Amino acid sequence: MLLDRTxxxxxxxxxxxxLERVDARSVEEFLYREARLLDERSFDEWLGLWSVExxxxxxxxxxxxNPFEQVSLCYEDAMLRETRVRRLxxxxxxxxxxxxxxxxxVGNILxxxxxxxxxxxxxxxxxxxxxxxxxxQLAGEVFHKLEPDGSGGWRIYLKQVNLVSCDGVxxxxxxxx
Amino acid sequence: MISNDELASLVRPDSVHKRVYTDPHxxxxxxxRIYGRAWVYVGHESQVPEPGDYHTTRxxxxxxxxxxxxxxxxxxxxNRCPHKGAKLVPEGxxxxxxxxxxxxxxxxxxxxxxxxxxxxxxxxxxxxYDPADPDFSMRRLARVDSYRGFVFASQAPQGPDLxxxxxxxxxxxxxxxxxxxxxxxxxxxxxxxxxxxxxxxVFYENLHDTMHARVTHESxxxxxxxxxxVLGEMPFELLIQDGNGEPYAFWEKLELRAYAYGxxxxxxxxxxxxxxxxxxxxxxxxxxxxxxxxxxxRAIFGMNRHNTILYGSGSPHNVFQQxxxxxxxxxxxxxxxxxxxxxxxxxxxxxxxALTYANLVNSPSSNVMPDDIEVYRRCQEGNLTxxxxxxSLHRYLGTDKIxxxxxxxxxxxxxxxxxxxxxxxxxxxxxxxxxxxxxxxSSECLxxx
Numbered sequence: 001m002l003l004d005r006t007x008x009x010x011x012x013x014x015x016x017x018x019l020e021r022v023d024a025r026s027v028e029e030f031l032y033r034e035a036r037l038l039d040e041r042s043f044d045e046w047l048g049l050w051s052v053e054x055x056x057x058x059x060x061x062x063x064x065x066n067p068f069e070q071v072s073l074c075y076e077d078a079m080l081r082e083t084r085v086r087r088l089x090x091x092x093x094x095x096x097x098x099x100x101x102x103x104x105x106v107g108n109i110l111x112x113x114x115x116x117x118x119x120x121x122x123x124x125x126x127x128x129x130x131x132x133x134x135x136x137q138l139a140g141e142v143f144h145k146l147e148p149d150g151s152g153g154w155r156i157y158l159k160q161v162n163l164v165s166c167d168g169v170x171x172x173x174x175x176x177x
Numbered sequence: 178m179i180s181n182d183e184l185a186s187l188v189r190p191d192s193v194h195k196r197v198y199t200d201p202h203x204x205x206x207x208x209x210r211i212y213g214r215a216w217v218y219v220g221h222e223s224q225v226p227e228p229g230d231y232h233t234t235r236x237x238x239x240x241x242x243x244x245x246x247x248x249x250x251x252x253x254x255x256n257r258c259p260h261k262g263a264k265l266v267p268e269g270x271x272x273x274x275x276x277x278x279x280x281x282x283x284x285x286x287x288x289x290x291x292x293x294x295x296x297x298x299x300x301x302x303x304x305x306y307d308p309a310d311p312d313f314s315m316r317r318l319a320r321v322d323s324y325r326g327f328v329f330a331s332q333a334p335q336g337p338d339l340x341x342x343x344x345x346x347x348x349x350x351x352x353x354x355x356x357x358x359x360x361x362x363x364x365x366x367x368x369x370x371x372x373x374x375x376x377x378x379v380f381y382e383n384l385h386d387t388m389h390a391r392v393t394h395e396s397x398x399x400x401x402x403x404x405x406x407v408l409g410e411m412p413f414e415l416l417i418q419d420g421n422g423e424p425y426a427f428w429e430k431l432e433l434r435a436y437a438y439g440x441x442x443x444x445x446x447x448x449x450x451x452x453x454x455x456x457x458x459x460x461x462x463x464x465x466x467x468x469x470x471x472x473x474x475r476a477i478f479g480m481n482r483h484n485t486i487l488y489g490s491g492s493p494h495n496v497f498q499q500x501x502x503x504x505x506x507x508x509x510x511x512x513x514x515x516x517x518x519x520x521x522x523x524x525x526x527x528x529x530x531a532l533t534y535a536n537l538v539n540s541p542s543s544n545v546m547p548d549d550i551e552v553y554r555r556c557q558e559g560n561l562t563x564x565x566x567x568x569s570l571h572r573y574l575g576t577d578k579i580x581x582x583x584x585x586x587x588x589x590x591x592x593x594x595x596x597x598x599x600x601x602x603x604x605x606x607x608x609x610x611x612x613x614x615x616x617x618x619s620s621e622c623l624x625x626x
Contacts, residue, residue, distance in 0.1 A: 071536060083415065092399070169370040170372070
């Protein structure tokens with residue numbers, strides 16, 4: 001269920017425990033790789049980075065606590081992420097003629113701690129530039145909550161993008177940030 | 178100056194000249210003759226719950242402030258200090274406190290706009306400065322009225338009252354409110370603000386354009402269908418993206434209702450209870466039955482409408498409790514503010530559905546709205562070419578059934594709503610002598626030669 005209130009979208013670290021075992025370099029590489037997949041529009045591979053219950057969230061408000069009581073620019077589970085990818089690929093997607101080209105500059109990556117279930121909370125910043133008919137610049141802080149994927153890598157439980165312009169007037173936002 | 182004869186020549190019974198979408202001089206006239214007269218939705222009373230609370234918005238080309246006074250009344254004022262003209266409050270929502278205080282020279286005003294004080298009053302001695310003179314107060318809009326918490330204002334001192342103006346379209350607001358067991362709604366969860374690079378009228382026309390759905394939205398409804406096929410079910414989140422893909426035969430059977438002043442509604446396209454995961458409908462029905470009795474609850478649920486149009490204000494949606502407020506910014510720029518409402522005391526699932534609909538269908542980051550915004554922009558740009566002069570409104574012309582208070586389509590793909598909107602547009606635009614609006618009939622254009 002999309003609006004399942006038990007989903008833990010809190011990005012404030014409740015513990016630092018276990019952080020000594022987190023390889024910061026592997027977290028950084030994971031975030032860089034994720035950004036590159038989106039830059040390259042390799043959406044299928046990007047979908048594969050997520051845990052089954054993972055949520056992609058772009059709040060509408062600064063300091064928004066959760067996606068349940070207020071509108072969000074995006075709040076998507078696996079089903080909705082897949083649907084968005086299907087649409088992005090459609091030949092009949094008039095607003096992807098031409099397609100949106102984008103690059104992301106990811107920086108200031110810091111592991112903040114872990115959540116109540118031991119997931120690693122990572123805070124980074126993103127500078128996002130896209131071009132479709134005209135150029136647009138977006139920026140924000142990003143929280144990732146990551147789970148070990150069982151083979152030394154990571155899976156995304158939550159990706160929360162806090163845009164500096166989240167409460168402003170928006171144009172179409174069609175691709176994932 | 179564009180003469181009335183010239184304006185009249187732009188609207189034919191079956192077509193309009195593209196200048197109505199592209200000429201900045203016509204846009205200026207619209208601000209005066211339509212937005213200067215019509216009742217325009219300013220905001221909902223729940224946006225200013227406490228005394229001093231204000232909400233700013235735009236009424237035509239005017240910056241206005243909706244404010245709650247100490248006695249609980251709501252006022253709509255131009256956002257201008259009478260001293261130097263500075264806007265008294267910044268854009269957005271906030272609380273002015275017990276009075277407005279200008280950030281420039283500290284002139285103060287009561288929450289109804291009347292003059293309170295100016296510093297060092299001795300400096301005005303022997304001048305015509307007079308706190309009782311309206312020239313020294315914030316100016317109120319000529320008329321303000323509220324319908325079930327929805328506050329409207331008119332810049333014209335005369336004209337139809339709000340109830341008469343809303344006509345049959347008021348039933349959509351009633352139904353939106355009646356979906357609460359206590360008959361009250363509130364704006365909740367914040368609003369989306371979306372910029373469309375197109376003329377405001379394009380959006381109004383599209384709201385009841387049943388022929389565009391399966392063409393414009395092919396990418397989103399096909400994506401939702403493919404996803405549902407993989408899942409083996411059609412949850413609510415996909416159902417609301419899938420609806421646009423109904424075959425032409427479905428749209429032909431829908432009812433399009435047109436009222437005076439350009440208003441109207443379109444019959445519902447989604448049956449929320451058809452979703453394989455829709456916990457809301459049953460729970461909601463039981464809640465309303467307990468409050469109103471089963472018969473009335475059934476009647477409330479039976480009013481399944483899609484977009485309603487209040488021409489000049491925007492589009493309330495009773496089934497999913499929202500209001501898309503349409504604010505023209507320039508001849509080729511339109512701001513749409515999407516308000517979502519919570520039905521007070523209704524089950525949480527009703528709110529969840531309204532929130533999901535707003536996020537997934539009408540947000541700028543949804544799969545559905547980009548389809549529309551793209552084609553509106555293409556219309557705006559295409560109409561700047563020398564490729565032709567007229568925009569066609571021919572579909573099912575002359576077949577619509579005329580009613581005492583408007584008209585109803587016989588075929589649901591009729592372009593009746595557009596013809597009705599331009600009948601209103603024409604009446605507003607040609608009546609430049611008096612501040613009142615001619616009580617135009619939607620049949621006016623239907624049987625003209």
